[in-house]
Amino acid sequence: MSDLLARLRERGWRMTSQRRVVAEVLDGDHVHLTADEVHARAAQRLPEISRATVYNTLGELVSLGEVMEVSTDGRARRYDPNAHHPHQHLVCSGCGTIRDVHPTGSPLADLPAEERFGFTLSGVEVTYRGLCPACA
Amino acid sequence: MSDLLARLRERGWRMTSQRRVVAEVLDGDHVHLTADEVHARAAQRLPEISRATVYNTLGELVSLGEVMEVSTDGRARRYDPNAHHPHQHLVCSGCGTIRDVHPTGSPLADLPAEERFGFTLSGVEVTYRGLCPACA
DNA sequence: TTCTTGACTTGGATCCTGTCCATCGTAGGA
DNA sequence: TCCTACGATGGACAGGATCCAAGTCAAGAA
Numbered sequence: 001m002s003d004l005l006a007r008l009r010e011r012g013w014r015m016t017s018q019r020r021v022v023a024e025v026l027d028g029d030h031v032h033l034t035a036d037e038v039h040a041r042a043a044q045r046l047p048e049i050s051r052a053t054v055y056n057t058l059g060e061l062v063s064l065g066e067v068m069e070v071s072t073d074g075r076a077r078r079y080d081p082n083a084h085h086p087h088q089h090l091v092c093s094g095c096g097t098i099r100d101v102h103p104t105g106s107p108l109a110d111l112p113a114e115e116r117f118g119f120t121l122s123g124v125e126v127t128y129r130g131l132c133p134a135c136a
Numbered sequence: 137m138s139d140l141l142a143r144l145r146e147r148g149w150r151m152t153s154q155r156r157v158v159a160e161v162l163d164g165d166h167v168h169l170t171a172d173e174v175h176a177r178a179a180q181r182l183p184e185i186s187r188a189t190v191y192n193t194l195g196e197l198v199s200l201g202e203v204m205e206v207s208t209d210g211r212a213r214r215y216d217p218n219a220h221h222p223h224q225h226l227v228c229s230g231c232g233t234i235r236d237v238h239p240t241g242s243p244l245a246d247l248p249a250e251e252r253f254g255f256t257l258s259g260v261e262v263t264y265r266g267l268c269p270a271c272a
Numbered sequence: 273t274t275c276t277t278g279a280c281t282t283g284g285a286t287c288c289t290g291t292c293c294a295t296c297g298t299a300g301g302a
Numbered sequence: 303t304c305c306t307a308c309g310a311t312g313g314a315c316a317g318g319a320t321c322c323a324a325g326t327c328a329a330g331a332a
Contacts, residue, residue, distance in 0.1 A: 014279060014328060035318080050282050055319065071210030074289090076318060090247070090255055101251045111226070111264050115237045119226055119266040126262050128247050130255040150299060152309065171289080186311050191290065210318090212289060 004066060004081075011064065021046045022057040026067060026081040032098040034076040072098065072127060088126040094135025101128065140202060140217075147200065157182045158193040162203060162217040168225075168234040170212035208234065208263060224262040230271025237264065 004027050009015055025041045026033070033041070039054040058079055061067040068080040072091045080089075082100060090099045111121060140163050145151055161177045162169070169177070175190040194215055197203040204216040208227045216225075218236055226235045247257060 016280065016328070018281070048282080051318095052283075052320080053281055056280085069210070071207060074205075074207035074210070074213045077210040090251075090253065092255065093258065099253050099255075101247060101253075111237060115226075116266075117226065117235050117237075118269040119228065119235075119264075120272050121264055121266040122229065123265045124262065125265065126260065128255075128257055129259045129261065130252075130257040133254040136256050150308065152299070154310065184311080187289095188291080188293095188312075189310050192309080 007066070008064070013060075013064075017046060018042075018049050018053045019057050021049065022054055023061070026061070026079060030080075030082050030100065032070060032078040032080050034078055036076065038079065070098065072096070088128065090128045090130065092132040092135055093129055094131050097132060143202070144200070149196075149200075153182060154178075154185050154189050155193050157185065158190055159197070162197070162215060166216075166218050166236060168206060168214040168216050170214055172212065174215065206234065208232070224264065226264040226266065228268035228271055229265055230267050233268060 004023055005015070005020065008019075008023065013019070021042045022038060024045075025038050028041075035051075035055055035058055038058065039049065039051050042049050042054060058067065062069050062079075066081075066083055068083045069077050070080050070089060071077045072089065073096055075096070078098060080098075080100075085102075087100045087102050090101045091097070111124075140159050141151075141156065144155075144159065149155070157178045158174060161174050164177075171187075171191055171194055174194065175185070175187050178185050178190060194203065198205050198215075202217075202219055204219040205213050206216050206225060207213045208225065209232055211232070214234060216234075216236070221238075223236045223238050226237045227233075247260075
């Protein structure tokens with residue numbers, strides 16, 4: 001996933017130090033950070049970066065399809081850099097941590113036409129809920 | 137679902153005019169209102185009702201299992217009075233409206249043990265995303 | 273290299289959702 | 303009818319996210 005910056009440049013993204021830092025923070029590990037956590041990590045390398053810029057950049061990465069937005073608890077949205085490999089989420093109802101899971105079983109049943117109410121479907125999200133070992 | 141009030145009374149719920157109005161608003165139709173929308177509708181009948189009361193009452197209805205909390209977009213949570221019949225949600229990415237759907241296909245594959253990371257599972261949520269006819 | 277310009281960043285105000293708390297009111301049993 | 307514990311009130315508060323006017327700068331043009 002370290003070619004994220006290259007892909008962005010290819011698409012004509014104007015590369016600023018702020019955007020680079022945000023992209024690199026997300027690129028680092030596959031945890032699911034909140035916007036504020038991204039801002040905190042980015043600020044370690046670029047202390048003047050503003051929250052608005054982090055929000056803007058995250059929004060752009062989402063609309064470019066490079067990052068997934070995950071809102072699991074009605075609190076802060078989280079950002080998942082693992083957007084190119086379909087997967088699902090396992091969320092702890094206690095502490096809110098998220099794990100990516102890749103069920104090997106039968107694929108999801110598609111929604112039958114008579115249940116679509118005229119919607120044009122774009123995707124399905126599956127969220128497993130439970131308690132992590134620490135919270136149980 | 138019009139026996140909601142009866143069920144609540146049975147459970148020893150202290151019945152106040154505020155709680156009655158909130159329950160009746162939810163009981164009305166199977167749309168998925170935000171807390172603020174519930175408050176607005178309740179205030180049409182009981183103008184002095186406060187937001188805190190609506191939040192309290194909704195929270196109690198959720199913990200009684202009479203209403204489901206749905207958070208699909210990281211914005212306002214929505215409340216689904218259709219808590220007694222398992223179903224899934226179809227969400228418009230444009231306007232945020234939610235429809236209940238009842239896929240008839242194969243049930244969801246359960247999460248295999250090696251993918252649970254020690255979590256004790258409590259449930260699965262499935263959310264279909266797309267654009268409604270009006271937003272498409 | 274320097275210039276130019278429109279896209280990007282800043283930070284503070286503002287909005288929205290939701291919670292908290294001290295005080296007041298009242299449902300329902302005695 | 304009276305009591306009292308439970309519920310309602312509303313205003314303060316907190317966190318997440320967005321908006322905006324002003325300043326800055328990346329990158330193409332000359």
